[in-house]
Amino acid sequence: MDIKQIEDNYFMHTYKRINLVVKKAKNRFIWDRNGKKYLDFFAGISVCNVGHCNEAVIKAVKKQLDSFAHVSNLYYALPQIKLGEELVKRIFPVGGRVFLSNSGAEANECAIKVAKKWGFLNPSKKGNRYEIICFTNSFHGRTLTTLSATGQEKFHEFFKPLCDGFVFAEINNIDSVKKLLNDRTVAVMIEPIQGEGGIIPSDKVFLKDLRAFCDENNLLLIFDEIQCGVGRTGKFYAFENYDVKPDIVTLAKSLANGLPLGATIAGEKCAEAFSYGEHGSTFGGNPVSCAAALAVLKIINSKFLRTSSKTAEYLRVKLEDLKEKYSVIECIRGLGLMIGICLKVSGKDIVNYCMDRGLIINCTQETVLRLLPPLTITKKDVDFAVKILEEALKWKLTK
């Protein structure tokens, strides 16, 4: 069966897929249909954070599937209720509320709707507030609203007119944010570490300044932690590295370790914005996904995070060594196991080179090698990955 041909014939041409037909995956490894083994340093774009086919997650999923898969949000489902309580208590123990959806875009869509409703309830002297300050290079999803919040023109090109009410500042430039403030402004929305945009971390001072700016002007601060959350940076939330708390945080991707789930968690300031019937989703907070997420939350405890942080540190040192040796590397940036290797040249052929030698990585923004391995990788995995990366750089320099 020619899988590639069938895909090419029947699927909309949205994904330029890499030549890998996956047969199975376990923890940090993927096998293709010919039995070739790969070390996975991408985890399905930061999704399988606790490893592919994690046993505790599988057990929870199977147990839930044996009970029921779906009943609709007209009724109560225990895993969903337990997960909601757990998520809210972790960040907003007083007055917080959650909405569960299926994906990152939906989680952000909900955050934007909360902000707009809150702006309606808290108008300026000139009326309703609805404008959200976002950032260039950001990525918030592919629905038309989240696309409108995304600060990358290449994604907008054929989809105009976009939704109104999004303006763009520069990350790590508080003056560029302040300049955009007006009577319509209701919120600031940011990925604490931009993912798709090239692994660009916010500065500590900048996020603190943003928090102060939002407080001074009665704005909501929204953190999109869809790529950088759930332990990826060595803390459960990336913002814990910054000592700055948002009013709304969104999670998805790794929350259910491969099952579809999104969460929009709002603090006291805006948690009561919606009234019954103003938002909803048929599949949102699916009980099977929620059972998986409850297992994930159990696994990602402080011991787990300490171990993954140590491995991250080990990887970082090795990558800095590579940078010293190969001037083609401009910088290494990121936090924990969310790492960008910025090159002075294109990185796409390096991804292919690594793939041929059994290492899966990604390249974003043409020149940034993006590493998002499962948080369960070992030092031995790091040694293997760095060895392949070094070979790839040597090869690149001979070209």
Ligand SMILES: Cc1ncc(COP(=O)(O)O)c(C=O)c1O
């Ligand atoms: C930071 C961020 N926000 C939102 C999204 C959209 O998530 P989804 O693809 O699940 O809709 C992504 C996806 O890559 C992301 O990285």
